[in-house]
Amino acid sequence: MNLFGMLEVSGSALTAERQRAEVVTSNMANAETTRTPEGGPYRRQLVVFQTRRMPRFPLLLAGLGSGAPRGVQINQVMADLKPAIERYQPGHPDADARGYVAYPAIDPVEETADLLGAVRAYELNASAVQSTKTMIQESVDLLR
Numbered sequence: 001m002n003l004f005g006m007l008e009v010s011g012s013a014l015t016a017e018r019q020r021a022e023v024v025t026s027n028m029a030n031a032e033t034t035r036t037p038e039g040g041p042y043r044r045q046l047v048v049f050q051t052r053r054m055p056r057f058p059l060l061l062a063g064l065g066s067g068a069p070r071g072v073q074i075n076q077v078m079a080d081l082k083p084a085i086e087r088y089q090p091g092h093p094d095a096d097a098r099g100y101v102a103y104p105a106i107d108p109v110e111e112t113a114d115l116l117g118a119v120r121a122y123e124l125n126a127s128a129v130q131s132t133k134t135m136i137q138e139s140v141d142l143l144r
Helices: 003-029 056-061 108-143
Strands: 045-053 069-079 085-088 100-103
Touching: 003 045, 003 069, 003 108
Parallel strands: none
Antiparallel strands: 045 069, 085 100
């Protein structure tokens, strides 16, 4: 893989990890949301990554015949299927006839770990971009 290909892969990962961090922070912000426009409590969102392929025409121009993966992208953001957590709070405005309120099934520790993972992956890819930039600059300096 050439240096620009490395930049492309790391750049796509930076974008995907930023979006992942946004989803996780949204989950954390809505951990106590009992009512949504769709009805019921907020549902934790999960990010699904997939490889991103480069379009075929630029690959042919570059002399590469295969559709080699060129990074990562978010395939979808989907709702977690875990059931809501019920708490007995008869005076709450969202309590059902039995006095229970449905809360999102969001574990703050799990969300914090997910956020730390996204931040670490972002930092690693930012470091890779910086290293690649340095290598490109050194190559240009050698050509002078």
